[in-house]
Amino acid sequence: MSLLTLLPFIVLIGAMFLMTRSAKKKQQQAVEMRNQMQPGSGVRTIGGMYATVKEVNEDTVLVDAGPGVELLFAKNSIGAVLTDDEYNRIVHGVEHDLKSDADIVPDDASSLTETGDSAADATADDKAVDLGKKDAAEEPADDAPAGEAKTDEEPKKTDGDSEAK
Template sequence: MSIVTLLPLVLIVGVMFMMTRSAKNKQRQASEMRSQMEPGTGVRTIGGMYAVVKEVNDETVLLELTDGVHAHFAKNAIGAVLAEEEFNRIVHGIEPEEIETESDGIEGEDGDVTADAATGDAAPKDDADDSGEQRIDLSKTEDAPGQDDSDSTSK
C-alpha cells in the first residue's frame, strides 16, 4: 500500500479522535458546572427557564421558579450556573453599577433622577409628570380600581 491510500484513513481516524476528545471535555465541564450548584445559586435550565436553587440531591435539583413556586428538575436539565451579577441582570434587570448607585442617596428636586415610591427604584425624571398626564400602573394587584369579579369575556 502506498502512503497516498493510507493518508485519508489516518486523517479520518485523527478527526474522529479529536471529536470524541472535545465531546468528553464538554461533558466534564458540564459535570463540574453542575457540581458547583448550591442553595441560593441562580441557574438557567436547558429550556431557558431561570430559577434559584433551593436544594441539591444526587440526581435532582429543587428549583424555586418564583416566590413559593418550586419544581424538581434532573441535574442534567441545568444548562448553566449563573453568577449572582449575571442572574440579577437577566432576571431582575439590575445592572451591576445600578446596585452601587441604589445604595447612594437619590437626587432631589434639582437632580434628574426620581424614585418610585412603591418600589424605591430610581428612574429618569419624566417631563410628563409636570404636564398633568396620569401614569398608568400596570402591576397586578387584588384591589385594582375598575376591575370587578365578573367574567367580562362570556356573553
Template sequence: MNLVTLLPFIVLIGAMFLMTRSAKKKQQAAAQMRDHLVPGTGVRTIGGMYATVKEIGDDTLTLEVAPGVHAIYAKNAIGAVLEDAEYNRIVHGITDDPTSDTPVVPDDASSLTADAADEPAKTDLTKDQGEAPKPDLGKKDEAKGDAPQDGKTDGETDGKTDGEAGAK
C-alpha cells in the same frame, strides 16, 4: 499499499479522536459545574428557564422558578450556572452600573403611554345612564309574552307523540 490512499483514513481517524476528546472534556466540565452547585445559585436550564437552586439531591434539584413556586429538575437539565450579577441582570433587570444606558422594560403596558397614569379608567357606564343594557343574544323571553322559538303558538303541536321519531 500507497501512502496516498491511506492518508484520508488516517486524517478521519485523527479527527474522530479529537472530536470525542473535546466532547468528553465538555461533559466533564458540565458534570463538575453541576457538582459544585449550592442553594441560592442562579441557573439556566437547557430549556432556557432561569431559576434559583433551593435544594440539592443526588440526581435532582429543587428550583424556585417564581416566588413560592418550586419544581424538581434532573441535575442534567442545568445548562449553565450564572454569576449573581448576571442572574440579577437577566431575571430582575438589576444592573450594578447606575450609569448604564440600558433601558428598563416595564412589566406592563400601562407605563408605556405618558398620560396613562393621569387619565381615569373609562367605562361604558356613567352615573346618568344607570345600568348598562343587556346584549341581545337572539333569544326571546317567553315569560314576557313573546312567541316561542319553534314558531308555533301555545296550543299548536306537530301531531307527533313522545314515542315517535322526530318528537321533541
C-alpha cells in the same frame, strides 16, 4: 499496500479522535459546572427558565421559580449556573454599577463644550430644516397655473409588468 493509500484513513481516524476529545472535554466542563451548584445559586435550565436553587441531590435539583413555585429538575437539565450579578441583571433587571454616578456622560455633548453665553446664542440660531423630498405633483409646472400639476407624463405602471416580453 503503500502508505499513500492508507493516508486518507489515518486522517479520518485522526479527525474523529479530535472531535470526540473536544466533545468529552465540553461534557466534563458541564458536569463540573453542575457539581458547583449550591443552594442560593441562580441557574438557567436548558429550556430557558431562570430559577434559584433550593436543594441539590445526587441526580436532581429542587429550584424555586417564584413565590410558592418549587420545581424538581434532573441535574442534566441545568444549562448554566449564573453568577449573582448576572442572575440579578437578567431576572430582576438590576444592573451592577461598577462606576460612580459622577462618571456619567451627558446625552447632549454640547454641554461639554459650551460656555454660558453661547448656549443662549445656539437656541436662537436653531432652525427647522426640512429634509423630506417633494413630489412632482406638489410642485407647480412652469407654464401651468399654481395648484395644477403636470399631466403630460404617462402614468407609471405599478403591477411590475414590462412591455418587453
